[in-house]
Amino acid sequence: MNQPKLIAFSGSTRAGSYNQAILNVVSNAAESAGATVDRVNLKDFPMPIFDQDLEASEGLPASVKALKERFAKADGFLIASPEYNSAFTPLMKNVIDWCSRAETEDEPSLSVYSGKSTLLIAASPGGLGGIRGLYALRSVFQNISVTVFPSMIAVGSAYQLVDESGTVTDEKWKGRLEKLATDYVDFAGRLKG
Numbered sequence: 001m002n003q004p005k006l007i008a009f010s011g012s013t014r015a016g017s018y019n020q021a022i023l024n025v026v027s028n029a030a031e032s033a034g035a036t037v038d039r040v041n042l043k044d045f046p047m048p049i050f051d052q053d054l055e056a057s058e059g060l061p062a063s064v065k066a067l068k069e070r071f072a073k074a075d076g077f078l079i080a081s082p083e084y085n086s087a088f089t090p091l092m093k094n095v096i097d098w099c100s101r102a103e104t105e106d107e108p109s110l111s112v113y114s115g116k117s118t119l120l121i122a123a124s125p126g127g128l129g130g131i132r133g134l135y136a137l138r139s140v141f142q143n144i145s146v147t148v149f150p151s152m153i154a155v156g157s158a159y160q161l162v163d164e165s166g167t168v169t170d171e172k173w174k175g176r177l178e179k180l181a182t183d184y185v186d187f188a189g190r191l192k193g
C-alpha cells in the first residue's frame with residue numbers, strides 16, 4: 001500500500017484556535033502512521049472573497065495559484081473547521097471555491113480535488129463540537145468528487161481540553177483523534193492504491 005501524501009489546514013486562523021490544536025494532534029498521528037503531511041496556515045494564503053468579475057479580469061490571485069499547487073501534490077486532506085452559525089466558516093468556503101477554479105482552459109474540472117479523500121474534524125466551546133458544520137462540509141466535498149472518510153470527530157467544550165499554548169491536554173480525546181488519524185491514513189493509502 002502506498003503511504004498517502006496529505007495536506008492539513010484549519011478553517012480558523014485565530015490565534016489559539018481549538019481547531020488548529022486538534023489538527024496538530026491528527027497531523028502528528030498521521031505522520032506516525034506513515035503519511036507525509038504538508039501543514040498549511042491559510043493566513044499565509046490571503047485571498048479576496050471569490051468574485052467572478054475579478055477572476056475574469058485578472059485571473060486567479062497568486063495566493064490561489066500557490067495553494068492550488070500545494071493541493072495538487074496531495075492525495076488527501078486533513079481538515080479541521082469550526083462551526084459558524086451551523087455551517088463551516090467563510091474562510092473554508094472561499095478557499096474551496098477559489099481552488100475549484102481552473103487556471104487554463106485545458107485544466108480538468110476540479111483538478112485539485114477529484115479522486116482524493118478527506119478527513120473532517122471540528123472543535124467548539126459549545127456542546128455539539130461543531131458537528132453541524134461538518135455535515136455541511138461533508139456534503140460540499142462529496143459534490144466536488146472528494147471521498148469523505150466516514151468517521152468524523154467533533155470535540156465539544158474544547159476550552160476544557162486545550163491549554164493556552166494550543167495543546168490538547170485531555171488524553172481521552174487525544175487518543176480518539178490519534179486513532180481516527182491512523183484509520184484515515186490506512187483508508188487514504190488504500191484509495192491511492
Ligand SMILES: Cc1cc2nc3c(=O)[nH]c(=O)nc-3n(C[C@H](O)[C@H](O)[C@H](O)COP(=O)(O)O)c2cc1C
Binds near residue numbers: 014020085125129
Ligand atoms: C460568527 C460565529 C458564529 C459561531 N457559531 C457557532 C455555532 O453555530 N456553533 C458552535 O458550536 N460555535 C459557534 N461559534 C463559536 C466557535 O465555535 C468558536 O469561536 C470557536 O472557538 C471557533 O474555532 P477556533 O477556536 O478554531 O477559532 C461561532 C463563532 C463565530 C465567530
